[in-house]
Amino acid sequence: MTGTAVPPQGRFAGAVAAAAARGVLVVQPRMGMPLPADMRAGLAAVRRARAATVGTITLDSYTRVGDHASARKALAEGSDLNGFPIVAHGAEETRRMIDALDDPRFAIQVRHGSPLPLGIVEALADAGLDATEGGPVSYCLPYSRTPLRDAVDAWARSCEVLAERVPGAHLESFGGCMLGQMCPPALLVAISVLEGIFFRRHGLTSVSLSYAQQTSFPQDREALAAMRRLASEYLDGVAWHVVLYTYMGVFPQTEAGAMELLRSSAVLAQVTGTERLIVKTAAEAFRIPTVADNVYALEEAAGAARGADPTTVPEADDSGLYEEARTLVESVLELDPDVGRALLKAFSRGLLDVPFCLHADNAGKSRAYVDQGGRLQWLSAGSMPVRAVAPAGAGRLTADGFLTMLSHVQRRFDGPVLERGRGRSGLTSSPSKV
Amino acid sequence: MALPSTAKGSHPAHAGKPRVLVSSTSSDSHTWNLVFLQLLLEEMGNDVVNIGSCVPDDLLIAECRRHRPDMVVISSVNGHGALDGERLITALRAEPDLSRLPVVIGGKLGTRGSSVFGQRLMDAGFDAVFEDSAGIEPFRSYLELAPHAVELEATA
Numbered sequence: 022m023t024g025t026a027v028p029p030q031g032r033f034a035g036a037v038a039a040a041a042a043r044g045v046l047v048v049q050p051r052m053g054m055p056l057p058a059d060m061r062a063g064l065a066a067v068r069r070a071r072a073a074t075v076g077t078i079t080l081d082s083y084t085r086v087g088d089h090a091s092a093r094k095a096l097a098e099g100s101d102l103n104g105f106p107i108v109a110h111g112a113e114e115t116r117r118m119i120d121a122l123d124d125p126r127f128a129i130q131v132r133h134g135s136p137l138p139l140g141i142v143e144a145l146a147d148a149g150l151d152a153t154e155g156g157p158v159s160y161c162l163p164y165s166r167t168p169l170r171d172a173v174d175a176w177a178r179s180c181e182v183l184a185e186r187v188p189g190a191h192l193e194s195f196g197g198c199m200l201g202q203m204c205p206p207a208l209l210v211a212i213s214v215l216e217g218i219f220f221r222r223h224g225l226t227s228v229s230l231s232y233a234q235q236t237s238f239p240q241d242r243e244a245l246a247a248m249r250r251l252a253s254e255y256l257d258g259v260a261w262h263v264v265l266y267t268y269m270g271v272f273p274q275t276e277a278g279a280m281e282l283l284r285s286s287a288v289l290a291q292v293t294g295t296e297r298l299i300v301k302t303a304a305e306a307f308r309i310p311t312v313a314d315n316v317y318a319l320e321e322a323a324g325a326a327r328g329a330d331p332t333t334v335p336e337a338d339d340s341g342l343y344e345e346a347r348t349l350v351e352s353v354l355e356l357d358p359d360v361g362r363a364l365l366k367a368f369s370r371g372l373l374d375v376p377f378c379l380h381a382d383n384a385g386k387s388r389a390y391v392d393q394g395g396r397l398q399w400l401s402a403g404s405m406p407v408r409a410v411a412p413a414g415a416g417r418l419t420a421d422g423f424l425t426m427l428s429h430v431q432r433r434f435d436g437p438v439l440e441r442g443r444g445r446s447g448l449t450s451s452p453s454k455v
Numbered sequence: 456m457a458l459p460s461t462a463k464g465s466h467p468a469h470a471g472k473p474r475v476l477v478s479s480t481s482s483d484s485h486t487w488n489l490v491f492l493q494l495l496l497e498e499m500g501n502d503v504v505n506i507g508s509c510v511p512d513d514l515l516i517a518e519c520r521r522h523r524p525d526m527v528v529i530s531s532v533n534g535h536g537a538l539d540g541e542r543l544i545t546a547l548r549a550e551p552d553l554s555r556l557p558v559v560i561g562g563k564l565g566t567r568g569s570s571v572f573g574q575r576l577m578d579a580g581f582d583a584v585f586e587d588s589a590g591i592e593p594f595r596s597y598l599e600l601a602p603h604a605v606e607l608e609a610t611a
């Protein structure tokens with residue numbers, strides 16, 4: 022998707038655009054291993070998968086919080102890390118790892134979760150990579166106790182460095198996934214669009230807006246349509262596409278349930294014209310996925326997308342989600358001519374308020390619930406310009422009630438499997454395809 | 456529910472109720488686990504101070520001194536729990552005033568599903584280790600017994 026003038030696209034955005042032109046959904050894993058040899062083998066396996074793939078280098082949690090000393094120590098002691106420590110390895114080592122792939126031009130994105138990403142952006146640029154992910158809000162509130170103000174400054178600077186150093190660089194907003202679950206769609210759409218505007222303001226010409234699958238297919242369908250409409254209204258002059266994340270909350274524990282949820286996200290992506298999908302695996306509820314888990318999930322998702330029949334799936338809702346998201350975007354942009362300052366004011370006034378978010382710069386007055394029809398709704402909207410329709414008898418949240426709320430999707434997908442009496446083993450041991 | 460507010464960090468002093476400090480580790484940003492533990496601990500009659508995610512060791516130590524909790528509950532699910540836990544408990548136990556403070560840890564402590572860190576973390580200084588795979592019941596029982604353990608120690 023492109024606005025008026027078509028800016029030149031880098032390797033990553035180019036690969037997505039080429040697949041989109043053929044009507045093929047690009048599928049992408051979350052994948053990061055501590056050692057370069059394993060990381061390289063993982064990328065090679067993703068490239069070889071029977072699907073239109075792009076690769077991912079997911080960074081470990083030490084690198085995310087800027088604690089490179091702990092990452093180095095873990096490497097030296099041979100301890101497990103939950104991702105690839107790009108700064109600890111350094112750009113040279115990372116570049117060697119990529120050059121050793123049979124296709125060194127394979128499109129790869131660095132995914133992290135860092136409120137202060139400058140060092141990571143420099144390392145990926147030095148290593149010859151051209152795509153990453155994040156945003157001043159979406160990589161701050163769910164990922165840190167860093168003040169939002171610092172994240173906005175650091176992201177502004179990092180966008181500029183990325184745009185300057187890497188022609189055609191691509192940046193994806195993580196705004197469609199605030200805390201992974203229980204955030205109503207209109208707010209996800211609005212934050213993604215606002216971060217897209219922020220990226221453009223700081224020099225990027227190739228962006229993607231994200232949306233994480235929530236609790237209801239028709240509601241998600243409406244949200245993705247709203248996102249495309251808002252992107253075409255606000256991102257003129259920038260090349261953009263939409264990326265869907267398979268469900269990001271508490272995941273089914275049976276293999277069959279997990280794969281059914283994965284396939285439903287692939288069908289959702291296909292029928293909404295979404296260009297790219299980031300998958301989850303059957304290991305999600307238990308542990309970091311193996312390469313084999315990921316390849317299996319990529320192929321499963323690609324197959325489901327190919328077989329999707331738009332005439333047999335539920336239509337989009339017509340609940341006014343576009344208007345709600347647009348109102349949120351407009352009321353933020355009105356606060357300040359600079360979108361970064363507007364975001365800061367919006368959070369301090371509670372005009373944006375992410376449910377259940379503990380971050381000190383989030384107002385914490387909003388709450389959400391899953392309604393009878395399985396849709397995610399506002400229980401209370403705090404000071405946001407949206408309407409909350411609380412159900413009768415919404416009581417005090419208990420620990421058990423909290424887990425029941427969070428496991429809505431898990432139960433819906435595991436329930437039928439357990440009733441059929443199969444998949445039971447998945448509950449006690451982690452599924453493995455290795 | 457009043458959602459915990461991390462930075463504001465203060466709490467009403469509920470005389471008589473045991474005070475429990477809930478915290479993540481330095482590298483872990485997950486918070487649903489922290490909210491769950493807060494609710495559970497409050498229901499079991501504790502006064503909870505939830506200091507949130509990505510808590511550096513120094514901050515944890517400072518918060519322990521500020522709030523003087525009866526127990527500290529560390530939660531981590533990002534796969535670095537064993538590494539972060541071992542480092543933080545070593546630092547905490549090196550402080551003479553905190554060397555006997557009851558501190559437990561739980562969650563998904565490694566990256567491979569089934570984990571084997573219990574003994575190592577106990578040796579490093581935790582009073583109990585709760586692996587995610589064992590469910591929440593062992594923790595409930597521990598909490599029911601814990602106050603008595605403290606009493607016994609006090610009278611011994």
Ligand code: B12
Nearest residue numbers: 201272305308309484485486487488530534561562566585
């Ligand atoms: C939601 C989610 C997120 C959200 C979190 C937002 C937020 N601020 O909280 C987002 C999308 C941002 C996210 C990010 C990441 N995540 Co995450 N996330 C999840 C997910 C899908 C659900 C977690 C959840 O909400 N659970 C609900 C709460 C209530 O339960 P719980 O956390 O499972 O805890 C239970 C028990 O463990 C136990 N418990 C926990 N702590 C303690 C402590 C004590 C003392 C006791 C007794 C019990 C106990 O009690 C709870 C109730 O039973 C899980 C997978 C899943 N479970 O489906 C992955 C998961 C936890 N994430 C994971 C990872 C690795 C990450 C990242 C590092 C990214 C990455 N490399 O993939 C980053 C974190 C960055 C960082 N700095 O650490 C891994 C951890 C792997 C492992 N341990 O082997 C998981 C398992 C996914 C996976 N399979 O890869 N994540």
